[in-house]
Amino acid sequence: MSEQPDVSAFCPKGDVLVIAEQILGDLQPVTLELLGAGRILADKMERNLKCLVLGHNLGDIPQKLIEAGADEVFVADDQELYLYRTLPYRRVVVDFLESLPEPPHTCLLGSTTTGRDLAPRISAHFETGLTADCTELDIGPYDHKNKVDPSKIGLYPNCLYAIRPSFGESLKARILGPWKNPQMATTRPGVMTPNKNEPGRKGKITSVPVNLQPDDYRLIVADTVREVAKGIKLTEADVIIGGGYGLGSADGFDLLKQLADVFENSAIGASRKVVDLGWIPYQHQVGQTGKTVRPKLYIACGISGAIQHRVGMSKSGLIIAINKDPDSPIFKFAHHGIVGDIYQIIPEMIKQFAEIQSGRGVKAVVGTH
Amino acid sequence: MSAGLNIYVLVKQVPDTGSKAGLNPDGTIDRAKAKRMLNPFDRFALQAALHAKRTYGGKVTAISMGPPPAVEILLETLEHGVDEAYLLSDRRLAASDTLATAYALYKVLNFIGKPDLIFCGLQTTDGDTAQVGPQLAERLGLPQVTYCEDFHMEDGKVHARRIIEGGYQKVVAETPLLITVANSYHPLEYKSFRGAYRVRRLARDQEEMKKFIHTIDLDLVGADPDRTGLKGSPTIVAWTEKVGELGGSCVMHEGQSAHELIQEVILASALNQFLVPSSSTK
Numbered sequence: 001m002s003e004q005p006d007v008s009a010f011c012p013k014g015d016v017l018v019i020a021e022q023i024l025g026d027l028q029p030v031t032l033e034l035l036g037a038g039r040i041l042a043d044k045m046e047r048n049l050k051c052l053v054l055g056h057n058l059g060d061i062p063q064k065l066i067e068a069g070a071d072e073v074f075v076a077d078d079q080e081l082y083l084y085r086t087l088p089y090r091r092v093v094v095d096f097l098e099s100l101p102e103p104p105h106t107c108l109l110g111s112t113t114t115g116r117d118l119a120p121r122i123s124a125h126f127e128t129g130l131t132a133d134c135t136e137l138d139i140g141p142y143d144h145k146n147k148v149d150p151s152k153i154g155l156y157p158n159c160l161y162a163i164r165p166s167f168g169e170s171l172k173a174r175i176l177g178p179w180k181n182p183q184m185a186t187t188r189p190g191v192m193t194p195n196k197n198e199p200g201r202k203g204k205i206t207s208v209p210v211n212l213q214p215d216d217y218r219l220i221v222a223d224t225v226r227e228v229a230k231g232i233k234l235t236e237a238d239v240i241i242g243g244g245y246g247l248g249s250a251d252g253f254d255l256l257k258q259l260a261d262v263f264e265n266s267a268i269g270a271s272r273k274v275v276d277l278g279w280i281p282y283q284h285q286v287g288q289t290g291k292t293v294r295p296k297l298y299i300a301c302g303i304s305g306a307i308q309h310r311v312g313m314s315k316s317g318l319i320i321a322i323n324k325d326p327d328s329p330i331f332k333f334a335h336h337g338i339v340g341d342i343y344q345i346i347p348e349m350i351k352q353f354a355e356i357q358s359g360r361g362v363k364a365v366v367g368t369h
Numbered sequence: 370m371s372a373g374l375n376i377y378v379l380v381k382q383v384p385d386t387g388s389k390a391g392l393n394p395d396g397t398i399d400r401a402k403a404k405r406m407l408n409p410f411d412r413f414a415l416q417a418a419l420h421a422k423r424t425y426g427g428k429v430t431a432i433s434m435g436p437p438p439a440v441e442i443l444l445e446t447l448e449h450g451v452d453e454a455y456l457l458s459d460r461r462l463a464a465s466d467t468l469a470t471a472y473a474l475y476k477v478l479n480f481i482g483k484p485d486l487i488f489c490g491l492q493t494t495d496g497d498t499a500q501v502g503p504q505l506a507e508r509l510g511l512p513q514v515t516y517c518e519d520f521h522m523e524d525g526k527v528h529a530r531r532i533i534e535g536g537y538q539k540v541v542a543e544t545p546l547l548i549t550v551a552n553s554y555h556p557l558e559y560k561s562f563r564g565a566y567r568v569r570r571l572a573r574d575q576e577e578m579k580k581f582i583h584t585i586d587l588d589l590v591g592a593d594p595d596r597t598g599l600k601g602s603p604t605i606v607a608w609t610e611k612v613g614e615l616g617g618s619c620v621m622h623e624g625q626s627a628h629e630l631i632q633e634v635i636l637a638s639a640l641n642q643f644l645v646p647s648s649s650t651k
């Protein structure tokens with residue numbers, strides 16, 4: 001084994017590839033975010049940004065991907081790809097990557113239930129590195145000196161920096177794997193900034209063959225239920241009162257509605273747990289698998305603040321949390337934390353807020369949190 | 370189903386995130402000092418595996434890869450009703466990333482038998498990637514159901530409900546199958562009396578214990594050491610940076626009457642701007 005490997009061998013040209021995600025013809029926002037992040041990486045290395053989309057009857061989705069920043073879009077269209085299933089999608093992606101004259105430099109997917117299902121299969125097949133749930137991506141040099149494996153020593157000019165929180169978000173880790181392409185990452189929805197949409201932007205659209213094997217049919221989808229939020233304008237509300245399992249029962253939401261009524265343009269949000277329990281319809285769910293909201297004020301009532309809830313609301317202007325457990329994770333990122341029982345705190349809130357509105361209550365200093 | 374299902378559950382020992390002990394000043398973990406526990410997500414996987422056994426018959430084997438103290442969590446799984454356990458422990462595994470971990474676990478599974486069902490936790494609290502399960506499924510060439518919230522079996526097939534963005538999906542899959550279990554699955558039940566009794570007995574008899582908790586290494590399972598550990602890992606953590614407690618600036622209000630608490634919050638926060646004077650609308 002030579003001490004100084006030829007580093008150029010590790011930095012093949014390779015483009016940046018985004019694997020798009022659509023559910024029942026709905027292009028997922030994370031794809032546009034990935035194209036935003038991918039554009040920056042591709043420009044830094046003077047490479048192209050490519051995008052692979054799988055599905056059936058995709059309509060104007062390929063063109064939309066170009067307008068969102070892709071230079072070339074590869075389309076795998078087949079009725080067997082209408083719904084996401086691990087094995088057929090894996091087959092098409094693997095075949096596609098193997099058909100390329102050289103692997104992409106970087107391959108990005110969304111850190112969604114689909115991306116996190118598919119990406120590890122691809123990475124294991126190609127034995128390439130994969131970093132989960134990134135919140136930042138960059139390209140830069142890396143000088144590897146660790147002698148455990150001499151074949152890896154060297155200065156790598158263009159590495160994917162996959163940056164992600166770890167250990168309950170108390171650390172930020174920069175993870176690299178420049179030794180093998182594609183360098184893979186999934187990115188957390190709602191974090192990267194999409195490109196400005198360029199209507200009429202031109203790019204190449206190429207179709208990709210689909211050759212499924214009998215083994216790919218070992219799982220079928222019997223039913224897909226997506227309850228797209230309509231009717232309530234959770235994403236537009238200025239004030240959201242969020243309710244969680246701490247409410248104790250569905251009736252607790254009556255109290256939350258009274259609190260919401262105190263404010264203008266307000267709405268009720270909920271954790272997944274209470275939605276699953278049937279206390280409130282899915283349309284109210286906030287979080288990774290619900291809505292991402294950014295109200296001016298979010299009052300979290302009896303919500304523990306699990307990561308999947310937090311990613312849907314942590315960008316709210318002012319977060320006030322009520323929880324009887326002082327060690328609850330919600331107090332790690334709320335701006336104001338009230339330790340107490342919802343059923344004592346909220347009635348008092350309603351009372352004092354009403355007093356303020358009638359000009360009688362305490363005068364607050366208007367300022368930032 | 371004749372002889373019953375061959376069920377595996379993959380569990381990992383992780384640092385106890387609840388306790389601050391064992392955190393280096395730079396925020397990395399001092400694994401020697403940190404308290405340890407069974408990865409909380411794996412409790413759901415364990416529950417699913419035991420449920421499958423109790424409902425459809427068969428045997429549950431727990432597998433873990435980690436340093437020798439990981440025997441603790443394997444004993445814990447036995448207390449809950451797991452039949453047998455394997456610990457893959459080998460210095461050459463140090464610094465394995467998810468790909469190298471999945472490779473090693475794949476070798477273990479090949480070594481001990483043909484699975485019908487493999488249950489993994491959704492993710493670990495230390496690695497936090499949710500990748501090992503699907504990467505293992507890829508190595509084994511199996512279908513997978515990730516984010517599984519519930520399942521039952523019918524005619525030898527698994528009917529499962531899995532989480533997707535904005536809803537859920539119902540799928541039907543053939544076995545052998547790998548399932549990663551979401552934390553919305555049923556919580557782990559209490560230790561069984563029989564399991565706890567069994568572990569207490571085993572603890573007194575090391576020879577007997579070795580029959581049920583097998584400590585194995587890379588050579589025994591025929592794994593290529595170059596494909597594990599730092600060497601076999603395509604990724605490395607180049608550096609970490611402390612971001613401090615999230616937000617870090619929560620102003621706490623506690624220990625007073627509800628009336629006083631709310632007054633305090635109103636005074637301290639920018640809440641007032643949302644409370645339009647009654648003269649406007651409402």
Ligand SMILES: Cc1cc2nc3c(=O)[nH]c(=O)nc-3n(C[C@H](O)[C@H](O)[C@H](O)COP(=O)(O)OP(=O)(O)OC[C@H]3O[C@@H](n4cnc5c(N)ncnc54)[C@H](O)[C@@H]3O)c2cc1C
Nearest residue numbers: 244245246271272273287288289290302303304309324342
């Ligand atoms: C793939 C996946 C996707 C997910 N997507 C989402 C999502 O989109 N949104 C989401 O919210 N979750 C999601 N989850 C679930 C998430 O992990 C948590 O399980 C969930 O958010 C917890 O809900 P909770 O806070 O209401 O309940 P709990 O975690 O049970 O918390 C209840 C809290 O109420 C407090 N409490 C109890 N009684 C009182 C009282 N009387 N007064 C005050 N406080 C009280 C308790 O101290 C506790 O902190 C997802 C999980 C997975 C695996």
Ligand SMILES: Nc1ncnc2c1ncn2[C@@H]1O[C@H](COP(=O)(O)O)[C@@H](O)[C@H]1O
Nearest residue numbers: 379434489490492493496498499500501
């Ligand atoms: N060292 C390990 N030993 C056994 N199982 C593991 C190990 N690492 C990960 N797993 C399994 O893979 C799941 C996902 O882990 P991770 O990809 O690290 O988030 C865990 O919940 C375990 O079921």
